[in-house]
Amino acid sequence: MFLSAPYPLSLTPPPPPPPPPLLPSFSLSIRRSFLPIPSSTITKPLRPGSSRLPSIRALDAAQPFDYESHLRYQHLKSTSLKIAIIGFGNFGQFLAKAFSRQNHTLFAHSRSDYSRVARQFNVQFYSDIDDLCELHPDVVLISTSILSTESMLKSIPFQRLKRSTLFVDVLSVKEFPMNLFLKYLPEEFDILCTHPMFGPESGKDSWVGLPFVYDKVRIGDDEERLSRVERFLDFFAKEGCRMVEMSCIEHDKYAAGSQFVTHTMGRVLERFGVESSPINTKGYETLLNLVKNTKGDSFDLYYGLFMYNQNSLEQLERLDMAFESIKKDLFGRLLQVYRKQLFLNAKEEDRFLSTMKLLRGGDDVLEPSDQKSKRLKGS
Structure with missing residues (x-):
């Protein structure tokens, strides 16, 4: 028994129905409704072998997030x-x-x-x-x-x-x-x-x-x-x-013994007039650098170090005493040499010392500290 065909055998089958129309994307519909964009701005697909990267032009497209920069x-x-x-x-x-x-x-x-x-x-x-x-x-x-x-x-x-x-x-x-x-x-x-x-x-x-x-x-x-x-x-x-x-108090105590003394010696050497020479030693180069580092600072800074640090006056007096002590040692040793050359007996030496004492306003004639210590030990 043969089944009857739904259409005559002599006729061709009808064409398939057309596909349903594609619905536009939500973003595209929004853009067409509110933000019409010229067709020239729409990114075209890449041709095969093209190296150009596509650019993102949709306003609602997700942008890359640089987490490292953030x-x-x-x-x-x-x-x-x-x-x-x-x-x-x-x-x-x-x-x-x-x-x-x-x-x-x-x-x-x-x-x-x-x-x-x-x-x-x-x-x-x-x-x-x-x-x-x-x-x-x-x-x-x-x-x-x-x-x-x-x-x-x-x-x-x-x-x-x-x-x-x-x-x-x-x-x-x-x-x-x-x-x-x-x-x-x-x-x-x-x-x-x-x-x-x-x-x-x-x-x-x-x-x-x-x-x-x-x-x-x-x-x-x-x-x-x-x-x-x-x-x-x-x-x-x-x-x-x-x-x-x-602490601030500790700082001023140490700074007076280092910074103020450094500035003082630098200014003393500047006024003394140290100058470079073809035969500078390393020690002398250090003095030249000291003058260079301190003379760039204003005198107001140096005066402030003296005026507003109660330890600075003590350091200045100690510097003065140290300089006088060195002078006494030098002149005292020089006197020892002169005594041996000028005087033949102790009586003449005593007369010389008495004269020098009067000339110094009653102060004893000083002798080098090392000679004085030897003499005291011997007595």
């Missing part, structure tokens, strides 16, 4: 500080140049106009200190001369700053600015007294191994303020400084 940005944001440098002279510029290497945001104020120099270090300069304080810096760094520190502190509009602002000084004496900070700064402000024991001349090549002294005089106990102090100190540690935590 992490780097977040790290810099967490470690960087807004630092306002008050006193943008030689040393302030020296510090600003280094701060800029670690991506800190820098502001500056000074009595003189250093705006052109500030731009070289990527520093925003403000001639009006009120404008600077309204930027709410994290750190206010005092880099003025020792003599002008007190008058400068009195001129700062503290009410324009954040109440937790960190004040830092870099003066060469420490007890003096510490007392000024405690006297004039509101109690809510943090205080960090520091002394980079180097300058533009001695630290021009590297800070590695150079001492950086600091004293956390008054720091708030919340985590943000503690972190801010460590971030500021970490800057000098990253530059290779030898970090030394020491």
Whole structure:
């Protein structure tokens, strides 16, 4: 039994039904409805063998996310500080140049106009200190001369700053600015007294191994303020400084015996007039370098080291006594030689000593310290 065909055998089968129309994508429909885009902007498919990469033109397409750059940005944001440098002279510029290497945001104020120099270090300069304080810096760094520190502190509009602002000084004496900070700064402000024991001349090549002294005089106990102090100190540690935590009183005691004496000898040799020669010894080269390092500093700095460090006067007197002692040793030994050559007996020698005593206003004729000790032992 044969089944009947649904259509006559002599007829061809009907064509298949047309496929349903493709629905436009949601993004394309949105773009056509609201943001008509010229056909020229639609990316064409690549030809075989073409090396050109396709570009993304859809407004709602997912963009690539650079996670590494994001992490780097977040790290810099967490470690960087807004630092306002008050006193943008030689040393302030020296510090600003280094701060800029670690991506800190820098502001500056000074009595003189250093705006052109500030731009070289990527520093925003403000001639009006009120404008600077309204930027709410994290750190206010005092880099003025020792003599002008007190008058400068009195001129700062503290009410324009954040109440937790960190004040830092870099003066060469420490007890003096510490007392000024405690006297004039509101109690809510943090205080960090520091002394980079180097300058533009001695630290021009590297800070590695150079001492950086600091004293956390008054720091708030919340985590943000503690972190801010460590971030500021970490800057000098990253530059290779030898970090030394020491009280301001201890610093002045040691600095009078090292820094003040160094500056004093450098200025004495400068006025003496040491000059280079074709036969310089290493020791003499050291003296020439000492003069070079100290004469670049102003006399105000040297006077500040003397005036505002109570230990400096004692060191100056000890230097004077040491110089007189050396002179006495030299002249005393010279007298011993003259005695043997001029006098034949003890009576003539006693008469000579008496005469010299009268000429010296009643002081005994001094003899070298080593000869005196031998004579006392012999007696």
